Amino acid sequence: xxxxSPGAVPPQGADGTPGEPTRLLRSALQExxxxxxxxxxxxxxxxxxxxxxxxxLIEGVPGVAKTLAVSTLAKxxxxxxxxxxxxxxxxxxxxxxxxxxxxxxxxxxxxLGPVFVNFVLADEINRAPAKVQSALLEVMAEGQVxxxxxxxxLPSPFIVIATQNPVESEGVYPLPEAQRDRxxxxxxxxxxxxxxxMEILRRMSTRPPTAHQVLDPVTLSELQSDAERVxxxxxxxxxxxxxxxxxxxxxxxxxxxxxxxxxVGASPRATLGLVAAARALAVLRGRDYVLPDDVRVLxxxxxxxxxxxxxxxxxxxxxxxxxxxxxxxxxxxPRVIWDEPxxxxxxxxxxxx
Numbered sequence: 001x002x003x004x005s006p007g008a009v010p011p012q013g014a015d016g017t018p019g020e021p022t023r024l025l026r027s028a029l030q031e032x033x034x035x036x037x038x039x040x041x042x043x044x045x046x047x048x049x050x051x052x053x054x055x056x057l058i059e060g061v062p063g064v065a066k067t068l069a070v071s072t073l074a075k076x077x078x079x080x081x082x083x084x085x086x087x088x089x090x091x092x093x094x095x096x097x098x099x100x101x102x103x104x105x106x107x108x109x110x111x112l113g114p115v116f117v118n119f120v121l122a123d124e125i126n127r128a129p130a131k132v133q134s135a136l137l138e139v140m141a142e143g144q145v146x147x148x149x150x151x152x153x154l155p156s157p158f159i160v161i162a163t164q165n166p167v168e169s170e171g172v173y174p175l176p177e178a179q180r181d182r183x184x185x186x187x188x189x190x191x192x193x194x195x196x197x198m199e200i201l202r203r204m205s206t207r208p209p210t211a212h213q214v215l216d217p218v219t220l221s222e223l224q225s226d227a228e229r230v231x232x233x234x235x236x237x238x239x240x241x242x243x244x245x246x247x248x249x250x251x252x253x254x255x256x257x258x259x260x261x262x263x264v265g266a267s268p269r270a271t272l273g274l275v276a277a278a279r280a281l282a283v284l285r286g287r288d289y290v291l292p293d294d295v296r297v298l299x300x301x302x303x304x305x306x307x308x309x310x311x312x313x314x315x316x317x318x319x320x321x322x323x324x325x326x327x328x329x330x331x332x333x334p335r336v337i338w339d340e341p342x343x344x345x346x347x348x349x350x351x352x353x
Contacts, residue, residue: 019286021223021226021283022283022284022285022286024214024215024219024223025047025051025223025283025284026284027214028047028073028076028077028214028215029043029044029047029284031076031211031212031214032069032072032073032076032211034209034211035068035072035203035208035209035210035211036065036068036069036072037065037192037196037199037200037203038192038193038196038197038199038200039064039065039069039189039192041187042058042060042066042069042187042189043069043073044284045185045187045298045301046058046069046070046073046161046187047073047280047284048185048277048280048281048284048298049159049161049184049185049277049280050073050077050157050159050220050224051220051223051224051227051280051283051284052184052224052227052273052276052277052279052280053157053224053276054159054183054184054185054273054276054277055140055159055160055161055162055182055183055184056159056160056161056162056183056184056185056186056187057125057161057162057163057164057175057180057183057185057186057187057305058070058161058162058163058164058186058187058189059163059164059165059166059186059187059188059189060163060165060166060188060189060190061165061166061167061189061190061191062165064189064190064191064192066163066189067083067121067123067163070119070121070161070163071083071119071121072211073119074118074119075211075212075213076211076212076213076214076215077118077119077213077214077215077216077217077220078213078215078216078217078220079117079118079119079157079217079220080117080118080119080155081117081118081119081121082114082115082116082117082119082120082121083121083123084114084115084120084121084122084123085123085124086122086123086124086125086126086127086128086132086133087127087128088127088128088129090128090132091131091132092131092132092134092135093113094113094132095113095114095115095132095135095136095139096112096113096115096135096138096139096145096147097110097111097112097113097115097116097145097147097152098110098111098113098147099111099147099148108148110147110148110150110152112145112147112152113145115136115139115145115154115160116145116152116154116155117155118155118156118157118158118159118217119159119161120139120158120159120160120161121161121162121163122136122160122161122162122163123162123163124163124164124165125162125163125164125175126164126165126172126173126174126175127172127173128173129173130173130176130179133173133175133176133179134179136160136179136182137178137179137182139154139160140160140182140183141182143156143158155217156217156221157217157220157221157224160183162183166188177264177306177308180305180306181267181269181306182269183305184273184276184277184302185273185277185298185301185302185305186301186304186305187301188321223283226283227276227279227280227282227283228276228279229288230279230282230283230287230288230289230290231288231289231290232275232278232279232289232290233289233290233334233349235334235349235350235351236278236290236291236292236295236334236349237275238334239292239295239331239333239334240271240274240275240278240295241271242331243274243295243299243303243327243328243331244265244266244268244270244271244274244303245265246258246327246330246331247262247265247266247270247303247307247323247327248262248265248266249265250262250327253327253330253331254330255326255327255330258323258326258327260310260312260313261309261310261312261313261318261323262307262308262309262310262313262323263308263309263310264307264308265307266303266306266307267306269306270302270303270306273302274295274298274299274302274303275290277298277301277302278290278294278295278298281294281297281298282294289346289347291336291347292333292334292336292349295333296328296333299324299327299328300321300324300325300328303320303324304319304320304321304323304324305320307320307323307324309323332352333352334349334350334351334352335349335350335351335352336348336349337349337350
């Protein structure tokens with residue numbers, strides 16, 4: 001990376017002002033907010049997943065700007081965009097591509113599918129059967145597609161953003177555990193408030209605003225590299241591991257009652273994903289190090305969808321989000337000790353035990 005590129009600039013300058021990576025990410029969020037009203041958390045989490053090289057699952061009722069937010073983010077970041085509408089009659093070749101025989105040449109030619117873009121929007125992913133959903137497994141995990149014995153790499157950066165409707169119960173196919181585990185984060189989106197609804201009416205009832213490009217794929221790749229260089233203290237890493245292990249062995253973390261609630265805990269992808277997402281959030285907040293609060297803020301989005309609850313827990317109305325909240329309130333985080341005044345503050349950490 002060149003010395004003058006954005007990735008060579010730290011997230012925060014010596015005078016406490018945001019560095020170039022932070023400024024670029026905040027500019028992207030601000031540009032998206034000119035179009036999207038009242039869904040700041042969804043947009044921020046999607047951008048964090050993009051910077052952390054992960055994928056994002058968005059769940060919300062119809063009409064809350066899920067599709068519009070993704071297409072706007074793709075436009076702002078300058079990436080190519082493809083929307084795939086998942087339906088029950090979809091087949092895997094409609095997504096990844098297929099081989100087509102041409103009689104005139106007596107040979108098979110490869111037709112690549114719509115996943116060969118920077119942003120893939122899998123709209124209403126739970127409307128397609130498991131065979132189609134599984135077509136995205138190699139795409140999401142390996143960043144490639146295998147057709148006819150040949151491997152075709154996907155463009156970089158690459159992200160799959162899937163949406164699903166939580167209120168539909170007929171004609172849908174819930175994502176299996178293996179598929180959910182491929183998503184770095186799952187974001188729940190609700191209805192906007194009254195004042196936000198009024199702002200939506202004001203903006204969209206005449207001529208809807210349009211967002212402008214502020215990033216490009218090369219700069220975005222550099223921002224991803226910046227996030228990977230964010231420092232994670234050993235005690236922060238230990239905190240992340242303890243949070244994930246508490247979902248597998250709750251009795252060893254003073255929560256024996258959760259054993260009757262949790263059937264399967266979070267996988268190692270949760271540990272890796274939580275650290276990667278916390279690094280991206282630290283860059284967005286203008287730091288080159290991760291704080292415990294970065295982990296706490298993102299823990300529910302990264303861990304909850306990976307948990308498998310018991311039948312009794314589901315019958316009692318217990319949600320995975322409530323389980324994560326309980327773990328966060330029980331597992332102690334390391335204490336932050338500031339070494340300098342806020343003008344040039346740096347942090348050290350002390351063990352909670």
